[in-house]
Amino acid sequence: MGFCTGCGSPCPQSPSPALQPMSPIAHWQGCSAWAGHGSAGAAWWDTSSGKNPPVLSRQLFCDFGERFVVDDPAEGDPVSAAVEHISQGNPGVVTYMGTENSHGHLFHDGDLVTFSGVQGMTELNGQEPVPVRVLDAFRLEINDTSSFSAYRCGGLVSQVQQPQECSHKPLSQALEDPKIQVANPEDLPRSCSLHTAFRALHAFRRERCRLPLPRAPADAEQVLELARSLGAQRDPLDEDLVRAFASVSAGDLCPVAAVVGALAAQEVLKAITGKFVPLEQWLYFDALECLALAGAAQLTETDCAPRGSRYDGQIAVFGANFQEELGHQKYLVVGAGAIGCELLKNFAMMGLAAGPDGELIVTDMDTVALSNLHRQLLYRSADISEPKSVVAAAAVQRMNPDVRVTAHQNQVGPATEMLYKDSFFRHLDGVASALDTMEARTYLERRCLRCRTPLLDSGTEGTQGNVMPMVPFLTEPLAPASTPRDGTFPMCTLRHFPRTIQHTLQWARDEFEGLFQLPAEQVNQFMEDPAFLEQQLPGKVLEQVWESLRERPQDWRDCVRWARRHWQRCYHDIITQLLHIYPPEHETSPGVPFWAGDRTCPHPLTFNPDNDTHLDYVLAAAHLFAQVHGVPPCRDRAAIQAILRDVVLPPFAPQEGIQIPLTEEPTDKAQVPTDHRQLTELIQDLVQWRQELVGDEDTQAPLMEPIHFEKDDDVHIDFITAASNLRAENYGISPANWLTSKRIAGRIVPAIITTTAAVAGLACLEVYKLVWGCQDLSCYRNSNINLSTCLMLRVQPPPAPTYWYGGREWSCWDRLEMRAVGADGQAMTVQEVLDWLQRTHGWTVTTLLCGDIVLYDSKADAETRARQQAQRLSKSLEDARMLQQQDLELLYICEGEDAEAEDTRPPLLCSLP
Secondary structure, three states: OEEOOOOOOEEOOOOOOOOOOOOEEEEOOOHHHHHHHOOOOEEEEOOHHHOOOOOOEEEEEEEOOOOEEEOEOOOOOOOEEEEEEEOOOOOOEEEEOOOOOOOOOOOOOOOEEEEEOOEOOHHHEOOOOEEOEEEEOOEEEOOOOOOOOOOOEOOEEEEEOOOEEEOOOOHHHHHHOOOEOOOOHHHHHHHHHHHHHHHHHHHHHHHHOOOOOOOOHHHHHHHHHHHHHHOOOOOOOOHHHHHHHHHOOOOOOHHHHHHHHHHHHHHHHHHHHOEOOOOOOEEEEEOHHHHHOOOHHHOOHHHHOOOOOOOHHHHHHHOHHHHHHHHHOEEEEEOOOHHHHHHHHHHHHHOOOOOOOOEEEEEOOOEOOHHHOOOOOOOOHHHOOOEHHHHHHHHHHHHOOOOOEEEEOOOOOHHHOOOOOHHHHHHOOEEEEOOOOHHHHHHHHHHHHHHOOOEEEEEEEEOEEEEEEEOOOOEOOOOOOOOOOOOOOOHHHHHHOOOOHHHHHHHHHHHHHHHHOHHHHHHHHHHHOOOHHHHOOOOHHHHHHHHHHHOOOOOHHHHHHHHHHHHHHHHHHHHHHHHHHOOOOOEEEOOEEOOOOOOOOOOOOOOOOOOHHHHHHHHHHHHHHHHHHOOOOOOOHHHHHHHHHOOOOOOOOOOOOOOOOOOOOOOOOOOOOOOHHHHHHHHHHHHHHHHHHHOOOOOOOOOOOOOOOOOOOHHHHHHHHHHHHHHHHHOOOOOOOHHHHHHHHOOOOOEOHHHHHHHHHHHHHHHHHHHOOOOOHHHOOEEEEEOOOOEEEEEOOOEOOEEEEOOEEEEOOOOEEEEOEOOOOOEOEHHHHHHHHHHHHOOOEEEEEEOOEEEEEOOOOHHHHHHHHHOEHHHHOOOOHHHHOOEEEEEEEEOOOOOOOOOOOOOEEEEOO
């Protein structure tokens, strides 16, 4: 019987010390509960019986008991779709609509679904989940509906995620008959060899009371003999793998620990929360490709012997000379968020830029927010509102005082190209991208490609993550990723026909901007710019400015009354007007109801000051309105209720002749006042108000304070949540809680620290290869992980593509380079550039451009051509942003070339004086 190192008690499921190859990192609810009932689980991460683990390979084992129930097995929210029709039959057929970003096939055979909001066939509403069979992209078969009422309109069909049960073997059995999880079946033999290698390693330690010495061939051969003697290998033993495994088993690399530690931590979370299916049951990770690097394979015992250094674990793998090379590195980390913090932590422990001429630059424009603290480990509560880069740099120096780290607070983009010139990027040994927008990542990729600087691009989304190295002359440039959806929807859907909570939340975001940001900006511009009135004639903006000035509150009570009136307009009057134009029984054509398919018939709400959601809306809206106008707010709910009970609003009378578009509304039609007299009176009012408000003073603070939506401001989220849920109630849509509303409205991509830790570890493994100067493509890895399924896919990056131009083959990394300095020391003329291309490559250029600027066009008239040819490059571009770079990138089209058919050509980089 062994002992649980989590609680120290005897555990019948734990092997005896002589057999136990690893120590549990987690153990819950006591050993007897775990062993006897399977109500909790244990996950082990190999620690080689208290010594450092095998450094470039790790094993992870999970035992959650015989019957472990996973309450929520899938990642993401269950899908739902608007119902268009349900047939009466056995089986019934459901026709549904796809979402804005789908093309059908939302459901799969066997999915369980529920129905809500169905009109006509109401027997389906509230039924127990029923299984479906997929007929095609937009049709499902369900159970017998022949006895149900006829379907009329409306409804949602929603997927229901069912609990899943899994069963695990105890460690003693799983050692002999392992279930090993792999991303690809072809990876299984390698994992089986690693399983045997780990068992042999522990046998070696029992015999020698130590781990194999680094790079000691005799020790590696003995581990191999022990592996052969086990005889339990299902596939042929990979002997070279075992030797490599044993030769570095005494080392310690923090990136590998980060990767497998993150995987283990996610398994712990699975056991605690019942979220996601656990590992089944062994996982093996290795980065032994690092040993194939040129130079690494030639290391000896002397090279890897300990030096009494904090880096001895790393020296045991890569040698002392390599550690010195790590200290010389010059790296730029762009972004100090979740991934950036993990990268910086690893860099500090690796000793990157810890030498006398090393340099580690971290830049981030952002400041630390409260919401950062749960996933960005370098920050603490005291750091809130401080610059991220400054705080992160200080944390790195506390971890490793030798690291030469510098903090910048700049965005790396077109606006900072004077600071981050080509020479800056060429000075670097590498760039690590830790950005959260595709635009920024794409820009950084272009700069590194241009300057031939290695780039490590990392990204995460929830439990998924990826790392892609871009290595000059070896790999293809990073493919531009598709732009993620920004949460926008057709305007007519948001205004009149929402059907999901995403629609109502986006509507609430638009409301926030339209109430508390844009009006204040317009009024301030009107007050500051004397030409504002003339510039806006005629236009809707003047009416909006007039309305904003007319509604200026005098005190907090005015703000509450304004919020109450706006509540009435949004959730009663507008809905009543819509139903006046399109009554519930309205038909688009005889027998075809208007309120069907993607249109849900709404109903107006009646205000109740005792309703929490109604009061939440008024409180948040009044608070924001008061902030815009500089009025002190009040949070006393009882006092607000008293004010609201005194508010009496006139009854609403629907108007005739109003048109409501049924498709996307045009945005280029300006709405103007109804007649010239009204416009004149409006302008007179505005002019008088401005005179009264400005007075004789030359300077004055802005009249109103525009409020920009901030996802970390609770009042902002209070408004969004209440506004969205009230509109959802109008349309019979299930509401969202405060946190869900914050995530969706704030467009927050979930960041999980386990994922960021794993991704950063994988990126740092590629750093090792770059520091070695590896020119072997087979040693590099593109990595994709999914911690929800505990899967990892690491593949060789695609090679750099080539193309033909001018009769020869070029790589995407090739370019033409010329020093564009004439004999007089000034920038070359355009003609001298044309002559250089003709003389060097035999190309007759017909068109020469720099960005959108035409430097030379052979089809121009003779006078224009002569002027273009005589212009110096610096003079031609003196007003262009291109001159912010010392090197100009020129585009050319040569004689006889079909510009449309062949648009790939090596760029021409001209170095200016």
